[in-house]
Amino acid sequence: VPLAEHTGLIKPLSLYVVRAALAQCRAWNDVGLELGVAVNLTIPDLLDLELPDRIAALLRDTGVPPGRLELEITESTILADPFRVRQVLTRLNEMGLKLAIDDFGTGYSSLAYLKRLPVQTIKIDRSFVTGMCDDPSDATIVRSTIDLGRNLGLAIVAEGVETRETWNALRGLGCSLAQGYLIGRAVPADELERLLATTTETPPPAAAGG
8 A cells, every 4th residue: 555655556557446346336225235334544545635526436437325435534644634635524424434543543533523523333442342341541432433423323333343342342342343353354244244144143333444
């Protein structure tokens, strides 16, 4: 990704990833699996005022409802150019896409930006989640982030959930969404279909990112 950013190839690469994700989403939906997909965007992507039009075209081409696509950004992305990024995110939100702040807590964004951005989800960075059962400071950060998101009416996803102890602690704090090895490791799309068809145990609610 850094190489693509430096060579100017990141925009076509990001659109390729979005197209591939939407194509897979459509394939899942066609066989009755009502799954959405999430794609990470970079700073150059969100400084591109034409990005919403390009994504709208991909949605039309694949026939995927906008609400099935979530776009993830980081706090550093917001700080690159807050006004321009907000313009792009506002248009994407008006299209019906879901927007999430990924790796929350590792950047230096102002809460004022968070309040003004049209995002629906905060994803707590794994560096805090994995240590929350042993480190009181990490636990405090996780608890505060969950409370912040809840008070702002945002969904909260805990990243890096690898143990049942961590998941139980998160549930006790009111966090109902998680992603991590406790739920499952990354697998090819066809293997995911087989897992969903054969699983009998109900795992914690999951939020997959791509």
